[in-house]
Amino acid sequence: MRVLLVCVALCGACGTQVADSEEPADPLAYQLTLVFEPRPLDSVVDVTMRLDQPRSLLRELRLRNDVRISRMRGDGDLIREESLTRWLPPDDGGTLQWSVAVPHRRNGDGYDAWLGAEFGLFRAEDVVPRASSRALKGAYSDTTLRFRLPAGWSVVTQYQDTGTIRVDNPERRLDLPSGWIVMGELGVRREQIAGMRVAVAGPVNHSIRRLDTLALLNWTLPELARIVPQLPARLTIVSAGDPMWRGGLSAPKSLFLHADRPLISENATSTLLHEIMHMALGFDSEHDHDWIVEGLAEYYSLQLLARTGSISAARHAAAEQDLADWSRDATRLCGGQSTGPQTALAVGVFSRLDAEIRDSTSGEATLDDLTRGLIARGELVNLQILADIATGIIGHKPDALHSGQLPGCRNISPTPETQ
Ligand SMILES: [Zn+2]
Known part of the structure; x- marks a missing residue:
């Protein structure tokens, strides 16, 4: 009987998925598919952005220029201006590609963005420049993100745990990925705390205090939920040791904390909770x-x-x-x-x-x-x-x-x- 129930449940799930994929596409939605492909030995991420659209919905993307970005090329027209690059894609879509030299030092100190032979730790904003769009009135992006990783590597982002990631920010018409990303041979601990799905992730062999972190959050996040009733559904904490910058930095629904930082300092302040407050306040x-x-x-x-x-x-x-x-x-x-x-x-x-x-x-x-x-x-x-x-x-x-x-x-x- 139990086996039968499981089968029914599984088939039910399959049925739902099939039904989903057969739903007619919204005529005002254009598909943006981003693929991040790290090349650890070169410290470079190759980014491919594919646009699929039934007609000319997205007319222009204006991407902010960044010295770390090179080899930008694409279908349609690409116009370079002083501070931004304008992409005018073909009516039915096309592909834009670029490469990003990831490592970046913070104030000449440790790195706040890193990609090396062992691991990568950076924000999505480091590899996808901020962009604005010109589109048909009412048109919006249906954005997904995928990774093409070296053998043995996995990745943790602020988004869902596996598979093709849907990037959906209801406040924006053009959705681009954001927040901290860690990749490599990772150790990850996940827990549900105060209604938030919390993940603490970082490379194995770095002395990351995953369970200490979850313990402190089990004590404190319920109180945070009383102060800030609408906490995000997910909180992703990424960490690593050297050569990362020895501090904490927050980004949308995610934060970075250097593995050597104490969770509570000797003066009773907490870098971890300080960064969580930035994330929770949101302004x-x-x-x-x-x-x-x-x-x-x-x-x-x-x-x-x-x-x-x-x-x-x-x-x-x-x-x-x-x-x-x-x-x-x-x-x-x-x-x-x-x-x-x-x-x-x-x-x-x-x-x-x-x-x-x-x-x-x-x-x-x-x-x-x-x-x-x-x-x-x-x-x-x-x-x-x-x-x-x-x-x-x-x-x-x-x-x-x-x-x-x-x-x-x-x-x-x-x-x-x-x-
Ligand atoms: Zn601060």
Whole structure:
């Protein structure tokens, strides 16, 4: 009986697949098939982008030029301009190909993109230049990604685990792959945590703490899910040792952490949780307001540890004091990419803002409400947006955001509709 049930289930699955492939294609969808073929000994990835379309839907792709890209060639017309290359494909589609020299040093230090004989670790954005499209009104891409790998290699991305990968971002008409990719002879551990399918992946023979990482995430991600209700369905963490850059970097639904980084540093901050916060917050800041995203990521990486009891209240207080001491080296909050002292200063601002929101609302609201407001706002944030949302919560402009508290920031006043 059990055998029979399994058979029925399997046949059911087959039937569904057949039905799917027989569905008529949307007349406004054009097929983009990307194939990444790494050549480890040359540190090069060959990329093929094939366009199939029933008629002229995609009319032009504008790809940003990148010094790492060479040998770009394609069907139709290829027009090179100073900062971008324009591809005008034939009406029924065609193929565009290029090669990418992957290795890239971060600030002359370790590599934030790497491909060598043993493994590759880079972002999809490193091998597919950012692009915009000109297409028939309403047309959109149906994008898939495949890999042609050396024998014995496997690959982990932010997308589904095996087979042909569907790249689908409902917010975009032109879908191109994004996020961290690791390839080689890999060790991968997967777990379902707080509704997220988490993968920790990296080359075998590198001292990657896969289960330590999953343990820390089992403690902290449920709390993160309470702060940020709409977490992505998947989180992919890629890691490797040298010659990678010794830090952490986030990308869409994925992040990189050097294998030697502790999961929690001696000062009780966590690079891993800091990068996860960037991924969960999902917004960026306008020029000169980098302190907002960096400060929130750092503030919440400590909060996640404190609220879950991963660090004691005393250690949390000591960590905040360490940051307050460090922040004295900051001469300003606004301006440029947030330095360590600037971010430490920002953590203090958010701590005071949280206390003020709690006081003003008799504990009804906290900084978490403000953070959810920023996430709902999305895309780019700045001090004005931060102040407007805070004002909406407590009914007046918070003292914590008065210009005297924010060195180097221009004075702002609440916009009329939130007053
Ligand atoms: Zn950061």
